Amino acid sequence: MKKGFIILLVVLFCLILIAQGVLSVFIKKLAVKELNKLIATEAEIDSMDISLLRGAVSFSGITIKNPDGFHSPQFLTIRKGSIQISLLPLLFKQLQISKIFLDRPNINIEINPAGRGRGLLDIMQGSSVSNTSIIFKRDAPQPEASVKKQPAAKKMPPFKINKIIIRQGAVKFQNYKLSPTGASVALDKIDLTVKNLAPTKDPEHMPTSIKCQARIATENTASNIELTADGAFLSKAINFDLDLAADNIPLTYFSSFYADKVPVLIKEGLFNLRSTTKCRNSQLRATQEVDIAGLVVEPKGQTEDNLIFGLPIHSVINLLTRNEGKLSFDFDITGTLTKPKFHLTEALQRVLAKSIEGVILDKASELPGIILDKIEGSSKIDEAGKEILEDIFQKIFKK
Numbered sequence: 001m002k003k004g005f006i007i008l009l010v011v012l013f014c015l016i017l018i019a020q021g022v023l024s025v026f027i028k029k030l031a032v033k034e035l036n037k038l039i040a041t042e043a044e045i046d047s048m049d050i051s052l053l054r055g056a057v058s059f060s061g062i063t064i065k066n067p068d069g070f071h072s073p074q075f076l077t078i079r080k081g082s083i084q085i086s087l088l089p090l091l092f093k094q095l096q097i098s099k100i101f102l103d104r105p106n107i108n109i110e111i112n113p114a115g116r117g118r119g120l121l122d123i124m125q126g127s128s129v130s131n132t133s134i135i136f137k138r139d140a141p142q143p144e145a146s147v148k149k150q151p152a153a154k155k156m157p158p159f160k161i162n163k164i165i166i167r168q169g170a171v172k173f174q175n176y177k178l179s180p181t182g183a184s185v186a187l188d189k190i191d192l193t194v195k196n197l198a199p200t201k202d203p204e205h206m207p208t209s210i211k212c213q214a215r216i217a218t219e220n221t222a223s224n225i226e227l228t229a230d231g232a233f234l235s236k237a238i239n240f241d242l243d244l245a246a247d248n249i250p251l252t253y254f255s256s257f258y259a260d261k262v263p264v265l266i267k268e269g270l271f272n273l274r275s276t277t278k279c280r281n282s283q284l285r286a287t288q289e290v291d292i293a294g295l296v297v298e299p300k301g302q303t304e305d306n307l308i309f310g311l312p313i314h315s316v317i318n319l320l321t322r323n324e325g326k327l328s329f330d331f332d333i334t335g336t337l338t339k340p341k342f343h344l345t346e347a348l349q350r351v352l353a354k355s356i357e358g359v360i361l362d363k364a365s366e367l368p369g370i371i372l373d374k375i376e377g378s379s380k381i382d383e384a385g386k387e388i389l390e391d392i393f394q395k396i397f398k399k
Contacts, residue, residue, distance in 0.1 A: 041067045041075070055098075058082040071174065071182065072108040079104040095159035102166045110182075111175040160198040167191055170217070175257070183256035186217035187225070199234040206231045206239055216249055223248045237281040238337065244275035251292070263313055268296035269325065277333075284340055286333040295325035311352070319355035327351060 046061025060080040066072055080103045086096040169190035174182035191214070196207045209230050216223040224247045231240025251269035270293050277286035297320060299313045311319075320327065331347035333340050 041065050055085040055087045056082060057085075066108070066110075069112065070108075070110050071176075072110065072172075074106070075108055077104075077106045078102055081105075093158075097159070097161045099162060100164045102164075103168065105166060105169045107169075107171045109171070109173045111177050113176050113180075158199075160196070161194070162196065164192070164194040164197065166193075172217075178260075179256045181256070185254070185257075187214045188217040190214040197234065200232045201235070202232075204239070206241070208233055216253060218250060218253055223250070225249075231279070238279060239281065240277075240279050242275070242277040242279070244273065244277070246271075246273040246275075249273065251295070263300050264317065265298050265300050266296070267298055268294050270294055279337065282337050284333055284335055284337065287330060288333065289330045290328065292327040293325065295321055295327060297321060316352065319352055319359070322355055322358070 042065045044061065044063040044065075045059055048057065048059045050057050058081070059078075062076070062078040062081070063074055064076040066075045082099070082101045084098040084100075086098050089096040168188075169192065170186065170188040171190065172184060172186040174184040176182045190212065192212045193210070195209045198207060200207060210228065212225075212227040214225045216225070226245045227242065229240050229242040231242070232238065233240065249271050251266045251271055255266060272291045274289040275286060277284065279285075297317045299317065329347045329351045332343045334343070335341035
């Protein structure tokens, strides 16, 4: 009896191994087939393994290719990864994913010269920038003729993802509409952890936590970006609190985005950023604190008739760089997630006003000495008297 039971266990174990092997091949073919249906281009998966006992799927070599006309041959590559599902909740029609792990995912997002792009919302079959804008602008009035009744969406079963881990990821964004060579920003060495990702009915309850560390993909500086957030990202009203710290970010790295829009050229400079964001019901309220060091700016082309904030370019450059190229200012971001408003112009105007005040006060501090030189017996005035005069002149010029 005991011997027969052991044989039965061995047979069952062998059957499970065979089933896993067959199922892995079947699921891999099915996954590739469905991916090719879902996206507008070709997808590949090198290998896939399934463990029925652990409820886990592991894979390697996922590639989603870009269609013809894109500079990068791939939109997405993932070196390897795994998904682990809790089996017991499936009995109650609940999907609970214990862990999603992705190793070295690499995403390339491009905007072509016509303004059409390929991003996370554009990989669906038949999607386009115009379709994407409809998603974001669903509250905008539409012509009656274009309104069609859509079938009721199927209710999504309850689900929860306990943890998502991304290691050594990379994202590259290139905009060929702004620049023929592709204005680009790239992040690499992205380490991301997301915990408790699930829909919530209570908008005040923010169960999801996010931690991310990355760097600007440049060899010249040791830039670093750190982000932490808590929020409800899958509710109807998106709420979150977010803190962002970015250090040693080169200003020249972003020059291709603004080169054609401003009459000056930033030659050197690093900035540090501290950002605090509160989003309630998709409404933004964010404060940005910026510190710039080593700023070097030059005018571009003919500058005689060019003005910035009503001042000659050379004057603005001298004011911005008078303190050894060091600047500190803050500005706000308001609006919505899809239509943010950057109040940067007001911040720069305040910086210039403060610089002008500094120039005036510097000159004011020289006036007591000039006046005292003209007053008979001024040499007898002690240092305390000179300080009092200096203070008086500074207060006058501040007014």
